[in-house]
Amino acid sequence: xxxxxxxxxxxxxxxxxxxxxxxxxxxxxxxxxxxxxxxxxxxxxxxxxxxxxxxxxxxxxxxxxxxxxxxxxxxxxxxxxxxxxxxxxxxxxxxxxxxxxxxxxxxxxxxxxxxxxxxxxxxxxxxxxxxxxxxxxxxxxxxxxxxxxxxxxxxxxxxxxxxxxxxxxxxxxxxxxxxxxxxxxxxxxxxxxxxxxxxxxxxxxxxxxxxxxxxxxxxxxxxxxxxxxxxxxxxxxxxxxxxxxxxxxxxxxxxxxxxxxxxxxxxxxxxxxxxxxxxxxxxxxxxxxxxxxxxxxxxxxxxxxxxxxxxxxxxxx
Amino acid sequence: xxxxxxxxxxxxxxxxxxxxxxxxxxxxxxxxxxxxxxxxxxxxxxxxxxxxxxxxxxxxxxxxxxxxxxxxxxxxxxxxxxxxxxxxxxxxxxxxxxxxxxxxxxxxxxxxxxxxxxxxxxxxxxxxxxxxxxxxxxxxxxxxxxxxxxxxxxxxxxxxxxxxxxxxxxxxxxxxxxxxxxxxxxxxxxxxxxxxxxxxxxxxxxxxxxxxxxxxxxxxxxxxxxxxxxxxxxxxxxxxxxxxxxxxxxxxxxxxxxxxxxxxxxxxxxxxx
Numbered sequence: 039x040x041x042x043x044x045x046x047x048x049x050x051x052x053x054x055x056x057x058x059x060x061x062x063x064x065x066x067x068x069x070x071x072x073x074x075x076x077x078x079x080x081x082x083x084x085x086x087x088x089x090x091x092x093x094x095x096x097x098x099x100x101x102x103x104x105x106x107x108x109x110x111x112x113x114x115x116x117x118x119x120x121x122x123x124x125x126x127x128x129x130x131x132x133x134x135x136x137x138x139x140x141x142x143x144x145x146x147x148x149x150x151x152x153x154x155x156x157x158x159x160x161x162x163x164x165x166x167x168x169x170x171x172x173x174x175x176x177x178x179x180x181x182x183x184x185x186x187x188x189x190x191x192x193x194x195x196x197x198x199x200x201x202x203x204x205x206x207x208x209x210x211x212x213x214x215x216x217x218x219x220x221x222x223x224x225x226x227x228x229x230x231x232x233x234x235x236x237x238x239x240x241x242x243x244x245x246x247x248x249x250x251x252x253x254x255x256x257x258x259x260x261x262x263x264x265x266x267x268x269x270x271x272x273x274x275x276x277x278x279x280x281x282x283x284x285x286x287x288x289x290x291x292x293x294x295x296x297x298x299x300x301x302x303x304x305x306x307x308x309x310x311x312x313x314x315x316x317x318x319x320x321x322x323x324x325x326x327x328x329x330x331x332x333x334x335x336x337x338x339x340x341x342x343x344x345x346x347x348x349x350x351x352x353x354x355x
Numbered sequence: 356x357x358x359x360x361x362x363x364x365x366x367x368x369x370x371x372x373x374x375x376x377x378x379x380x381x382x383x384x385x386x387x388x389x390x391x392x393x394x395x396x397x398x399x400x401x402x403x404x405x406x407x408x409x410x411x412x413x414x415x416x417x418x419x420x421x422x423x424x425x426x427x428x429x430x431x432x433x434x435x436x437x438x439x440x441x442x443x444x445x446x447x448x449x450x451x452x453x454x455x456x457x458x459x460x461x462x463x464x465x466x467x468x469x470x471x472x473x474x475x476x477x478x479x480x481x482x483x484x485x486x487x488x489x490x491x492x493x494x495x496x497x498x499x500x501x502x503x504x505x506x507x508x509x510x511x512x513x514x515x516x517x518x519x520x521x522x523x524x525x526x527x528x529x530x531x532x533x534x535x536x537x538x539x540x541x542x543x544x545x546x547x548x549x550x551x552x553x554x555x556x557x558x559x560x561x562x563x564x565x566x567x568x569x570x571x572x573x574x575x576x577x578x579x580x581x582x583x584x585x586x587x588x589x590x591x592x593x594x595x596x597x598x599x600x601x602x603x604x605x606x607x608x609x610x611x612x613x614x615x616x617x618x619x620x621x622x623x624x625x626x627x628x
Contacts, residue, residue, distance in 0.1 A: 049465075052462060052465075053462075053465050053466055053469050056462065056463070056465070056466030056469075057466055057469055057470070059466075060466060060467075060470075060478075061478075064478055064481070064482055067482050068482050069482075069483070170362065170363060173363065173614070174363070174611070177607060177610050177611050177614060178603070178607055180610065181554060181558065181603060181606035181607045181610050182603055183558055183561055183562070183599060183602050183603060183606070185561075185562065185565050185581065185599075186581060186595075186599030186600075186602060186603065189581065189585055189588060189595050189599060190595075190596075190599070192588065193588055193589070193592050193595070196588075196589055288471040288472075289471065289472065291471045291473075291474065292471050292472050292473030292474060292559075292562070293473075295473055295474075295477075295562075295566070296473070296562045296565060296566060299565070299566060300585075310474075310477060311477075311566050311567070311568065313481075314477065314480065314481050314485065314568055315567075319481065322477070322478060322481045323478075325474075326470070326474055326475075326477075326478045329471065329474060330469055330470050330471065330474065333469070333471060334469050
């Protein structure tokens with residue numbers, strides 16, 4: 039058990055090291071003179087400014103030295119300085135990350151809570167035409183572009199509920215009701231496609247579990263059907279479901295970037311897209327590094343939880 | 356060979372073929388030039404002679420959707436094909452040689468796989484600059500680890516199989532074994548995953564174009580059309596409706612096809628998800 043956890047921890051460190059190398063190389067791979075490109079759009083670019091930026095990024099040093107000094111800074115919380123505002127990028131990211139995290143948690147929560155009953159119901163009505171209909175609807179849900187769904191929701195609310203504040207953002211402290219009113223549509227735009235994919239996973243995991251020997255045994259023993267479904271089948275079906283939720287979280291982050299744009303939410307997505315137009319590379323680099331590290335660690339924790347909860351995963355791994 | 360009975364497979368196949376046909380034939384079947392602006396016919400609702408209406412510049416929405424299919428499918432197909440070639444080869448090579456080759460290749464794939472898809476694409480686009488060609492490269496790189504991971508498993512089994520061992524004894528070269536004996540047996544896995552990947556690649560391409568960092572104007576692109584028309588959504592919703600519906604239909608067709616193909620080609624999965 040301890041050995042397994044150590045093995046996983048080593049895997050985690052290798053992946054995190056790789057992620058940091060990719061993020062590090064990003065700025066170094068910009069074709070041409072990165073410094074000139076980064077300062078390019080700025081009218082008042084002087085030789086001194088370029089030399090200063092070059093020295094700050096350490097671009098005149100050998101690669102290994104550059105990496106070591108960069109990662110050393112990262113580990114001390116120094117992720118670089120925003121090219122445009124001169125503020126530490128970590129500060130700019132922390133200012134925005136709350137909105138994105140809230141949207142992610144709300145939409146994932148919405149999907150997770152509804153996916154279990156929806157998927158179980160889909161497993162229950164299985165067979166014949168119902169299967170095919172369920173399948174078409176869930177595939178349409180999975181492939182629904184969140185940014186289009188969001189756009190349609192905005193139009194629908196404009197047409198039928200014009201008083202509803204569909205777009206924009208207010209801080210929760212200033213107007214809690216208005217805050218959640220404005221979060222409703224983004225949550226639906228992001229959560230509904232996820233609900234479709236998660237309920238499909240619950241359905242097939244339920245069908246799998248219901249076909250297992252332990253379910254047959256329980257039924258043969260005369261355990262009431264309710265208990266068979268809830269205690270024996272559902273609990274086992276939740277194992278693949280939890281993995282899927284972990285993976286979905288990373289995928290969902292891509293969705294938040296787009297949905298923030300649709301609803302004009304001041305989150306991390308808008309910050310990054312703005313940074314591309316401004317060629318604010320340190321900000322893009324730091325965002326990629328932080329967000330990816332976050333998801334890698336989340337998935338690692340989910341993995342560990344399994345080792346504790348489900349004895350079967352301890353064997354082969 | 357007996358034709359599969361699954362109606363969903365046929366619906367998926369027809370949807371995909373029609374849309375690919377439309378994309379290929381766009382320049383000939385589009386009623387108007389997708390870039391031609393008719394100032395007097397701005398923001399028309401659907402109706403003759405503009406069946407999907409016109410946008411804020413008086414451009415024909417139907418013609419723009421048809422051409423949009425063309426660029427969206429071209430970018431998605433190029434990226435999935437590239438990812439399949441690179442990622443698939445890496446997966447098969449890792450499985451065939453095992454040992455350190457396997458370990459190193461798959462660790463690199465694990466690293467690439469760790470990044471959220473759109474975030475990695477954004478990083479690549481930031482480095483290469485937002486251009487239409489860049490989008491295909493970015494999406495391609497993002498999908499490389501998916502194909503490598505997917506093909507490695509079955510390739511590992513095939514590499515241990517008797518016919519591969521026999522080919523080795525007969526002195527067939529490593530490349531000959533991989534291309535002649537392993538890859539053909541992976542065809543069904545490749546077909547299913549390529550179809551499913553095309554579906555998500557279409558969505559990623561549309562997302563990036565919607566964000567303004569994918570396909571660049573004036574090239575008509577479905578994601579870009581949706582982004583541009585959103586500013587006029589409340590006055591003229593039709594361009595937003597049609598461009599978004601086209602994205603959904605394209606992604607839906609490939610996903611349905613891939614899903615039904617998986618069932619048909621792999622009987623063990625039949626009746627599951």
